Amino acid sequence: MAQIKDVAKQAGVSVASVSRVMAGHAGVSEATRQRVLEAVQALDYRPDLAARRLRSRRTDTIGLIVSDIRNPFFTEVSRAVEDVAYQNRMRVILCNADEDPEKEALYLDLMRDENVSGVILSPTLPTLARFHPSDYSFPVVLIDRCDRDTAADAVVLDNVDSAYRLTSRLIERGHRRIAFIYGATSATGQQRHEGYVSAMATHGLETLAKAVPATVDAARAAAGEWVGRRPLPDALAGSNGLILLGLIEALREAHLRFPEQIALAGFDDLPWTHLVEPGITVIAQPTYDIGQAAIELLLQRIAHPTQSVRRVVLRGELRERGSSAMRKQAGSGTKATVEG
Amino acid sequence: MAQIKDVAKQAGVSVASVSRVMAGHAGVSEATRQRVLEAVQALDYRPDLAARRLRSRRTDTIGLIVSDIRNPFFTEVSRAVEDVAYQNRMRVILCNADEDPEKEALYLDLMRDENVSGVILSPTLPTLARFHPSDYSFPVVLIDRCDRDTAADAVVLDNVDSAYRLTSRLIERGHRRIAFIYGATSATGQQRHEGYVSAMATHGLETLAKAVPATVDAARAAAGEWVGRRPLPDALAGSNGLILLGLIEALREAHLRFPEQIALAGFDDLPWTHLVEPGITVIAQPTYDIGQAAIELLLQRIAHPTQSVRRVVLRGELRERGSSAMRKQAGSGTKATVEG
DNA sequence: GTTATATTTGTAATCGTTTACAATTTAATT
DNA sequence: AATTAAATTGTAAACGATTACAAATATAAC
Numbered sequence: 001m002a003q004i005k006d007v008a009k010q011a012g013v014s015v016a017s018v019s020r021v022m023a024g025h026a027g028v029s030e031a032t033r034q035r036v037l038e039a040v041q042a043l044d045y046r047p048d049l050a051a052r053r054l055r056s057r058r059t060d061t062i063g064l065i066v067s068d069i070r071n072p073f074f075t076e077v078s079r080a081v082e083d084v085a086y087q088n089r090m091r092v093i094l095c096n097a098d099e100d101p102e103k104e105a106l107y108l109d110l111m112r113d114e115n116v117s118g119v120i121l122s123p124t125l126p127t128l129a130r131f132h133p134s135d136y137s138f139p140v141v142l143i144d145r146c147d148r149d150t151a152a153d154a155v156v157l158d159n160v161d162s163a164y165r166l167t168s169r170l171i172e173r174g175h176r177r178i179a180f181i182y183g184a185t186s187a188t189g190q191q192r193h194e195g196y197v198s199a200m201a202t203h204g205l206e207t208l209a210k211a212v213p214a215t216v217d218a219a220r221a222a223a224g225e226w227v228g229r230r231p232l233p234d235a236l237a238g239s240n241g242l243i244l245l246g247l248i249e250a251l252r253e254a255h256l257r258f259p260e261q262i263a264l265a266g267f268d269d270l271p272w273t274h275l276v277e278p279g280i281t282v283i284a285q286p287t288y289d290i291g292q293a294a295i296e297l298l299l300q301r302i303a304h305p306t307q308s309v310r311r312v313v314l315r316g317e318l319r320e321r322g323s324s325a326m327r328k329q330a331g332s333g334t335k336a337t338v339e340g
Numbered sequence: 341m342a343q344i345k346d347v348a349k350q351a352g353v354s355v356a357s358v359s360r361v362m363a364g365h366a367g368v369s370e371a372t373r374q375r376v377l378e379a380v381q382a383l384d385y386r387p388d389l390a391a392r393r394l395r396s397r398r399t400d401t402i403g404l405i406v407s408d409i410r411n412p413f414f415t416e417v418s419r420a421v422e423d424v425a426y427q428n429r430m431r432v433i434l435c436n437a438d439e440d441p442e443k444e445a446l447y448l449d450l451m452r453d454e455n456v457s458g459v460i461l462s463p464t465l466p467t468l469a470r471f472h473p474s475d476y477s478f479p480v481v482l483i484d485r486c487d488r489d490t491a492a493d494a495v496v497l498d499n500v501d502s503a504y505r506l507t508s509r510l511i512e513r514g515h516r517r518i519a520f521i522y523g524a525t526s527a528t529g530q531q532r533h534e535g536y537v538s539a540m541a542t543h544g545l546e547t548l549a550k551a552v553p554a555t556v557d558a559a560r561a562a563a564g565e566w567v568g569r570r571p572l573p574d575a576l577a578g579s580n581g582l583i584l585l586g587l588i589e590a591l592r593e594a595h596l597r598f599p600e601q602i603a604l605a606g607f608d609d610l611p612w613t614h615l616v617e618p619g620i621t622v623i624a625q626p627t628y629d630i631g632q633a634a635i636e637l638l639l640q641r642i643a644h645p646t647q648s649v650r651r652v653v654l655r656g657e658l659r660e661r662g663s664s665a666m667r668k669q670a671g672s673g674t675k676a677t678v679e680g
Numbered sequence: 681g682t683t684a685t686a687t688t689t690g691t692a693a694t695c696g697t698t699t700a701c702a703a704t705t706t707a708a709t710t
Numbered sequence: 711a712a713t714t715a716a717a718t719t720g721t722a723a724a725c726g727a728t729t730a731c732a733a734a735t736a737t738a739a740c
Binding site: 046048049050051053054059069070072075076078079082091092093094095096098110112113114115245248249252270271272275276277 | 386585616
């Protein structure tokens with residue numbers, strides 16, 4: 001492997017000039033710039049990153065710690081982060097905390113070791129509760145999960161509003177007894193619950209909510225209890241994609257059809273929400289935009305460490321499909337049977 | 341930040357001893373080991389990775405280049421890779437090539453720059469066609485996609501066999517005119533097509549196959565042609581999850597129900613395959629195992645650079661659900677209507 | 681108690697860059 | 711042409727670890 005001194009010799013200049021050209025620094029004449037670039041080409045020189053990072057004390061690397069890589073929300077976010085980061089000559093280290101606070105702490109430690117320029121983090125609840133930016137040696141941008149009073153850069157959905165709108169739509173469609181099953185282990189679940197409660201209160205309706213661990217199985221079990229009792233709720237709503245999946249499974253187990261026997265709605269517009277007949281009404285998150293906003297916010301923060309704390313709130317989009325249809329009305333699609 | 345010499349001073353030993361303790365090398369007495377560890381604790385010392393990597397010329401980092409991070413297959417693989425890697429004190433750089441050969445080449449270049457210990461790669465077709473391990477400065481393990489004659493470490497599904505079994509099952513169920521829509525841009529699509537052709541030939545049946553770009557839209561368009569014509573095929577099969585999704589959308593558009601009017605089967609057991617009534621018959625890939633096998637193979641290769649080339653072939657599991665049911669028979673589930 | 685051997689320790693060179701600073705060249709001004 | 715200022719270039723000292731190699735110490739063998 002060619003080194004910087006080989007290039008310098010070949011180009012007939014000093015190593016300093018080569019370094020300056022490689023880093024794109026000013027203060028080097030066009031003539032030497034050309035000669036250096038030629039030598040670089042000729043020798044296929046690539047600067048040694050370890051040496052560069054040691055000396056310059058910068059890594060141009062950012063860390064992305066997601067709570068669950070299997071969640072399509074985070075894969076889409078990570079695509080955006082990666083795209084923008086590489087456009088800005090930054091590397092990305094992607095870590096999956098699997099909703100485990102210990103793993104999360106481990107990865108945050110690792111970020112310190114790697115001396116990253118910054119981190120994008122979707123924190124677990126305990127980490128968020130104790131989160132202070134000053135505890136970290138690098139700037140942090142929170143995504144997806146953030147409390148109202150967390151003093152940190154963040155990019156989040158308008159969770160309360162979105163849940164309010166989703167619930168309101170169910171109410172508009174004639175549903176009254178609306179059960180809400182939400183994730184107990186994340187800030188988003190709590191905030192979406194808040195929006196649900198608020199919408200129910202506005203319309204003078206009683207709430208039927210239950211907090212569960214954010215897994216398909218827990219949601220199915222919880223929903224199983226609701227649908228096993230009589231009277232049935234008019235509608236079931238879930239605070240995220242996994243929970244929604246659990247709700248559907250519970251309905252299938254109980255041989256209940258939606259929307260004829262019980263309506264359904266939730267968060268996250270996953271690939272299957274329009275496939276499951278007659279389609280499921282959801283709040284769609286602007287996932288790519290969230291990632292993009294997060295990395296841009298982080299790059300700004302890195303460039304201006306003292307600028308004031310910013311919070312970007314993006315709006316969820318209500319996508320209404322058959323699952324939230326009016327009660328006591330025949331399914332409008334291909335199904336022939338009405339009310340079991 | 342404490343440095344190695346601070347620790348050495350605090351512990352009353354030389355920097356060499358500290359280094360040896362940190363690296364877990366032998367040849368240091370238990371007494372000094374303890375004193376060093378105490379000093380490390382006291383000063384909260386963490387070795388500088390850039391310095392270590394520069395001097396030792398090792399990064400203990402592996403690269404994982406996946407073709408499409410949105411594909412659940414790859415997210416699951418990446419979880420496994422990450423788990424095993426971190427257990428072995430290795431870092432992972434995850435890159436998403438988005439099925440774009442140029443991006444892929446860029447990332448492979450980046451891996452060289454990062455001086456990674458090894459790379460796990462699911463190559464695009466052009467890269468695979470010209471793939472020679474010796475072209476890279478690091479060991480490479482291929483996953484998911486590999487030709488029969490590629491001389492490289494690899495972990496793949498038994499694509500031909502799995503497709504053969506899937507097709508055979510459709511034939512057993514009474515289907516004769518089976519259309520197969522497969523991805524033209526990956527080795528897996530081609531191999532699964534081969535298995536389909538082979539099964540059809542074994543049973544003396546004519547093939548109805550079409551290669552498409554591996555996207556939902558392309559699959560829907562292609563399937564749209566089949567289902568627009570008469571006579572209808574008896575069954576539709578797709579070579580991966582995205583294509584399967586396209587097939588279902590095409591059926592919905594044409595108001596065709598499965599399995600009553602046309603049967604359906606495919607690859608990849610995604611979260612929704614059992615939700616779409618009456619469930620879709622698929623070949624499930626052991627995704628986590630594939631990732632695990634890949635990283636283990638890579639670690640072995642790193643430890644023994646000259647060992648002979650290995651290929652791990654994992655078996656796909658046929659999961660039969662309602663979508664492949666016998667022709668001319670009423671749906672056995674909740675649906676009331678028979679044959680449109 | 682010597683000698684030989686094995687184990688443990690320390691010194692100092694090294695990894696390949698960046699960058700402060702000084703030295704030089706070029707351009708601008710008088 | 712002399713002087714000053716600006717732009718360019720080069721020299722050499724970092725950056726913070728690892729690791730030959732030599733030196734010192736402990737252990738074993740006789």
